[in-house]
Amino acid sequence: MQHLADPLRLTAPQFADRIGFARLTHQAFDGVDLRPLRDRLVAKIADGTAQAGEGLDLSLIAQLLGDKEAGLAIQAEVLAFHQLFRSPCAVTKPALRVLALAAAIDMGGNTPIEFLIEGSEIELLTLYVVKDVGLPEPLPDHDVAIVVASDSEECREALASIDSAASRWPRPLLNRPDRIANLDRDKLHRLLRGIPGLEIPATVCATRAQLTALSLEEIWCEDIVGELRYPIIVRPRGTHAGVGLAKVDDATMLVDYLAAHEQQEFFVARFVDYASGDGLFRKYRLAMVDGKPYACHMAIADRWDIWYLNAYMAFSEEKRAEEQAFMRDFDVAFGHRHRAALEEMSRRVGLDYFTVDCAENRNGELLIFEADNTAVVHNMDSPDVFPYKQPQMRKIFAAFTAMLARHAKAGSQS
Template sequence: MQHPVSAPLGVTVPNYADRMGFAQLTRQAFEGVNLQPLRDQLVERITAGAAHAGEGLDLSLIVQLLGDKAAGLAIQSEVLTFHQLFRTPSAASKPGLRVLALAADIDMGGNTPIEFLLEGSDIELLTLYVVKGAGLPENLPDHDVAIVVASDSEECREALALIEKAAPNWPRPLLNRPELIGNLDRDKLYRLLADIRGLEIPVTAHATRAQLSDLVQGRIACADITGELRFPMIVRPRGTHAGVGLAKIDDVPALAAYLAERQEQDFFVARFVDYASPDGLYRKIRLTMVDGKPYACHMAIAERWDIWYLNADMMFSDEKRAEEAAFMLDFDHAFAARHRSALDEMGRRVGLDYFIVDCAENQNGELLVFEADNTAVVHNMDSPVVFPYKPPQMRKIFAAFTAMLSRHAKAGEGSAA
């Protein structure tokens, strides 16, 4: 039964379905395990009517990991029509904390991969999918603390709206409030952070295909879209992440060629910032913000401006890894200290308990922010042989995250008392 969001929310013994879950299956795929036999086994169980809902959701993820996103999402949506609550058991025989994650029916990258953050802990994770037509249950599963893991994407808007309406009556502490997650959208983030001293964030503006076509035809100028826009510019389809459709456009002919290759109708545009270091290399940094404090997640170093950790070839360069190791070791007294004021103010304005920032330092030494979200993968899957400095850093982040959950859970107990 869908919950009337204006009424108080109760709690009840959870009716969950167990699953292998995101972290376990993604780790197997990352390590090169062939998931096809498990896929076939689950398909056989479903065909025979012997599978439970958790296995159906695992199958959805496996199919996505094998490259068929559309089929995986179709399986997930079908499963969620009859069951919305799933459990990822803790490493401990008796959980020390029960966390309820509020997710949306979206692809595998659209919800916070919280399972990675809880790996090895004594925390039991329940994930409740808030889906169209089902909404929130009349009685929530019992939990100590809840956290919204749905993203700021269009596909999550309805789920976030349902959670936001219910939030004032939530029976336990609710983290990453839904009304704040929407501020992570690229154009909104600029407006939120624009005047922070020591921080640069280019104006990110929405541009329609018609506007960009008019720009190509000379009917409008760059400034007609947004005042500071000029060539070279960065263009990407609205709603995409991980570099899908991202391009540096140097002039009008390049923009015409880009539009000819894309089918989307809506885009984000921003001026290009050359953030190359004096040695000509680009350094892109991922920070994890937990409880208002920044933690180093990685530093990708490459000759190209459009860096992701995987295309920086860090594993093939001893020199790059040595620099990243030093960056992590000295982070609190170097990078974080240099940008403490800007980071503190950014954390205060964003207001989320947990989020991720992709950033760099511009050529004036300021904090250059590219984007922020709550769903980037923060993991401990890299080889400890190749990256021996990473496991301690990741465990530091995970410990901060679980400590934050525990602190809020205890505060909730105090307020309830």
């Protein structure tokens, strides 16, 4: 019988092959009609010939086609009887075996690691850590493992299961689950506050009752958190990608906001006007790989609530030229200006890989919006429209795969 302090055992993996996240998302991004493939997979399920990997592919296709509920239902059925899947590898004899530890959540809830290792000599196995199933014993053999589940509430049980075994993991384990939990919106500001040259507004969870009282002027902003003042940023707790996000200027606007959103818990923070001198807002995404920052993208728009899609970068040659300069000069410009703040942020977060959405405030300090381990870092943009992006993305991917190889080598020598 294995002692609880002994390393977990390893065995040859029994995996199911799948098309995978990267290939299917590439096709959807390029405008390929996924419905014929969906129909073929549905037919295979109906006649009982579908494999587990095909079921998981069908789940993703349903989500890519906009039917999240059906996709998650299919995923739950598949994961009830099979949890380990292999993604395509560029070579027949991989140089490295990576085990990604995922949670049973929608397609945006785990690190999209397939993009980061695409075209490499890495074999990727993804193990879904499912409620009431947990981790297999023994584990599938691998050279290095990385936790790809997010800090979302839906991932908490999976993270706890991995964390309970982390001290006995037989191979290097990256992005440890206890550190991922620090990325939650209402924890990150406490972790990062006090870093010189860095601003991060306090984000706190407020109940509907609190915000109702605030809208009726029965309490004041500072009663929720000391630094809070109008205008405030409000979003329902648990939402992502800007869903329900709003800037509320006063109590009257808060009344209207609450009337339009029925949730019971919200994240609130003070609004920071980070517009540049020309009146435009500039928002940056960085990838932190092994403690080093890399430029992922720069979005420029005349609105504060930017993400890359609503900045319409593809339609502005001037914006793209600025993004190209941002990437080209990153190490001697933006990255150099904020080097100390980013180094300390990386040290405190303690993850081997994560992304940062940020800007510069009017004092020239690094303004942090969010840190995440599941943001999409990809190479899907058209090289005709964005010729500068593919070399930059390849630089990030090379750094990521080198990090995996370095840890795997260190683990084999220990």
